[in-house]
Amino acid sequence: MKFRPLLALLLAIATTCACAQSAADLGAGQKNRKASVWPLVPNTTEAEAAQLSARFLTRFHYDTQPLDDAMSGRIFKAYLKMLDGEKVFFTQADMATFAPLETKLDDAIWNQDLSAPFTIFNLYLHRAVDRMTYARDLLAKGFDFNADESYTFDRKDATWAKDKAELDDLWRKRTMNDWLRLKLAGKADDEIRKTLTKRYTGYIERVKQLDSEDAFQTFMTAYAETTDPHTDYLGPRAAENFDIAMKLSLEGIGAVLQARDDYTQIRELVPGAPAIKSGKIHVGDRIVGIGQGAEGPVTDVIGWRLDDVVNQIRGKKDTTVRLEILPADTGLDGKHVFVTLVRKKVSIEEQAAKKKIVEIKDGDVTRKIGVIELPTFYSDFGARSEGDKNFKSATRDVAKLLGELKAAGVQGVVMDLRNNGGGSLAEANAMTGLFIDTGPVVQVRDAKGHAEAQGDDDPGMAWSGPLAVLVNRGTASASEIFAAAIQDYGRGLIIGEPTFGKGTVQNLVDLDRFSRSESDKPQYGELKMTIAEFFRINGGSTQLKGVTPDIAFPKNGDEKDFGESTYDNALEWTHIPPAPYQPIADMKAYLPKLEQMHDARVVKSPAWQLMLDELAQYKIMRGKKAISLNLATREAERKQQDAIQASFRARHKAIDGTTNLLDEEDDVSSRLDDGLNPNERSLKSELKQEKEAKEAKDVQLDESAHVLFDAVGLIQADPKLAAEVLPYGGKFSLNTVASTSLPVSASSAPVH
Incomplete structure (x- = not known):
């Protein structure tokens, strides 16, 4: 989503985190933040970091915008959306109090006086504690679920409550729904009261742990993301976590x-x-x-x-x-x-590239299809800049896996880039080079309008056989560069959903480099700033439009809420002249036949039809904005949902012998909404469900592998077709498709 509500920060305090931190952040001075002192007050370092960030954003951003009253108004709106996007804490009276500050946030940054945004944040803290205290107090009496009431839980388009009485009624219904969810899951009233008292008390404690660093990070995120959706301010801690995520x-x-x-x-x-x-x-x-x-x-x-x-x-x-x-x-x-x-x-190998082999059997024919799952285009920027030849690199890891897949005798490769949000532009260029000989991969246009092609200069390919790239709505940025280049060269098939549509380039600015302080401890953080826009080598852009698959899979319905087109300040789509390149193959030569074979197969596939039915049910549930607070109505709805889920479980079991959910001996009610938040369930239960999710049948991946199975069969049956769809006029011979060894010219070339 465009703006991250502060509630997400509160939840993050109570969720997962890997253990690593700069020694500069350690020591006796570290405080227990269980007891933050209110009101929160900005410090000099934060004020300096804000002004320094503004200097960069107003001078060097790709789409420079002045930090003036107009921008202040947009920051004001974004800031309130981050704090209270669901409009459950502030009232219209609070909004009237904030109104004079709407055009003052630019002055707050330029004058190094952050009292205005901190005033808003401090009132948020008090309102959050007040609301949770009110909800907790309601638990003593319980609720009457016989009335015909409903609770609107999707409030992003709602208005703020006109007064405290209206807000109290909203929180009464919100708390009733929390209670009713647990009641429907079979919990007794005493257990419900205990669970919710603990939940609301925990929320209050987490609010009380928020400090000036959190207030500043929230405000600066609102400012940065107002310039464009992908510019971000990273405080010292966030900057280090970003660095860890990139270098793994x-x-x-x-x-x-x-x-x-x-x-x-x-x-x-x-x-x-x-x-x-x-x-x-x-x-x-x-x-x-x-x-x-x-x-x-x-x-x-x-x-x-x-x-x-x-x-x-x-x-x-x-x-x-x-x-x-x-x-x-x-x-x-x-x-x-x-x-x-x-x-x-x-x-952190969990986020590193991984491989597996899918064996597809159709009739009497069995073929091995290699799959490489790549969660991100990672690169250890620090080690790379220091000249370390062994720096962590997604391209190097994928090249190694391709070699192992070739040795195992695979006949096609699927690059699984679903939910790969991008990463290093250099890695996207280099990885494309694993699948083409040489040539441009992407065009990058800077703020002055100068466009330059970047690409692969090293001859040779790590894999020159049949290739597919599996994408979805979560495939973004560097992943889209890779997929677009593969598509423009005709090098492989793009399969899945239309991608995210992020066509901008960001650069990290270490603000501490401009600090006058002699301290080695990070103080100012980093600015992840949009500095350029990238274009496909055919001259088009992935901005807003993303990459359109050659073989389309069903959409999951998230495109209205997720993707570049959902941002109201996203850059417009445009195009530039194409780069000098030549397609190296033509997927259209057998795409109609592959689509025909795909369509005929999935219409008869029980697993595919089950996926479609589950998607349809998911869209129905996502479309709801309100829910009844009447016990009889909710019991009837739950009974209906239980029947639907029971049907799905039975179909899963018939297809692959598993329920795809929990064991049969588990409580039936636990297969539906149990009314609990993630950190309220047992760790054993969480880990078990995660394991089952990882081991569940991946219908879309299996179908992608089957498409490549078909492609190999068509290539082997028609040498003329092979010359059209394999790179560089079919230098990759029919025998090679069967043995998956590289041509001599490619195998002797360095892998980059």
């Missing part, structure tokens, strides 16, 4: 943490990392204390924000951290265990 490595102990109640819990252990190698730390364990060094004092971290706990555990390689652990298999009064660990560099 960190320095820490190799544990994934999450907050549960007042405890920080071990959610996952990274293979080969210090935590799992110690043999003393296990999934489900709770961290109750942390000490720095071999003999430093152990600090109690019960009740701390998750990111503060993470900051204490992360640190420089080869330094020591001591953890006080409450084991998972003991109660809250169990015996504590002390574990000493030496921090090491930890690779």
Whole structure:
């Protein structure tokens, strides 16, 4: 979504985080943010960072816009949307109070006086605590569910409540719905009251942990994203997490943490990392204390924000951290265990490229199709700039996997880029080069209107056989560059849904480089700023339109709420002259036949038809904006949903022998809405469902592999067709399709 509500930040405090942090963020000065001092007050560093960011955005952004009263009005609107996008905290009276500030936010930045945005944030804090306290107080009496009332939960287009009485009624209905969800899941009133009291109290505590850094980050995000959807301000902590996500490595102990109640819990252990190698730390364990060094004092971290706990555990390689652990298999009064660990560099392989082989059998013919799943176009920018030849690289990893797939005898390759939100532009260029010989990949136009082609200069291909790129609405940016280039060259088939439509280029500006402070500790953060727009080599753009698949799969209905076209400040689509390139094959030569074979197959496929029915049901549920608060009505609706889901489970079991959900012995009600928030369920249940989701049949991927199965068959049957659809006039011979070895000219060339 365009604007991230502050509620997302509050939830993030209680969700998952990998353990790594710069040593500059550690030390005795780290405070327990369970007790922030209100009202929050901006500091000098934040005011300087805001002004410095404005200087860059108003001078060097691709679409420079003055920071004036008009921009202030847009920031004001975005800021309020981030704080109260559902309009459940502020009233019209609050809006009247804020009105004089609407044209003052530009002055706040230029004059280094952030009191205006902090005034709004401080009132938000009080309103949030007040609303949750009100909801908690309602629980004592319970509710009457016999009236004919409804609760409108989709309030993004609603107006603010006219007064406190109207807001109270809204929160009464909101709390009633929370209670009713648990009641429908079979919970008794006492258990419901206990669960919701704990939930609302926890929310209040998380609000109270918000500090000036959170207020500043929220305001600066509103400003940055007002310039365009993909410009962002990253505070020091956010900047480091972005860096970790790009290089897929960190320095820490190799544990994934999450907050549960007042405890920080071990959610996952990274293979080969210090935590799992110690043999003393296990999934489900709770961290109750942390000490720095071999003999430093152990600090109690019960009740701390998750990111503060993470900051204490992360640190420089080869330094020591001591953890006080409450084991998972003991109660809250169990015996504590002390574990000493030496921090090491930890690779985050979960987000790295992965391969698998799908065997497709059709009649008497079986073919192997290789699949490479790429979650992001990652690159260790720091190691690369320092000249490290072994820097972490998505292209290098994919090249290695392609070699392994060739050795295994695959006859086609599917690049799975679903939900790949992009990453490094350089990696997108280099990765395209794995599938073409040489040539331009993308055109980049800067703010002055100068366009330059970038691409692959190294001859040779890592894979020159049949290729498909699987995409969906979450495929964005660098992923779209890759898919568009493959399509423009005629190098492979694009399969799936239309992509996101992000056609802009961002660059990271380290604001600390312009600091006058002598401190080594990051202070100003970074600016992820749009500096250019990229265009396809055919002259078109992926901006707004995305990449249109050659073989289209059904849309999931999210396109109205998700994608570049949903942003009201997105750049318009345009085009420039094409780059000098020549298509290297022609997918149209067999695309009609492949589409015909696809259509004939899926109409008879029980798995595909089940997917269509589940998508249709999903769209129905997404289309709802309100829900009844009448018990009898909701029980009837739940009974209907249970019947629908039971039918889906039976069909899944008939297709692949599984329910695709929970085990048969699990409580039937748990297969529907259980009324719980994610961090209220047991960790065991969460991990089990995640495992089942990963192991579930992937109908779209299987069909994509089957399309390549058909392509190989058509190529093998028709040498003339092979010369048209294989790169460079069919140098990749029919025998090679069967053996999947590279031509001599390509195998002797370096892989880049």
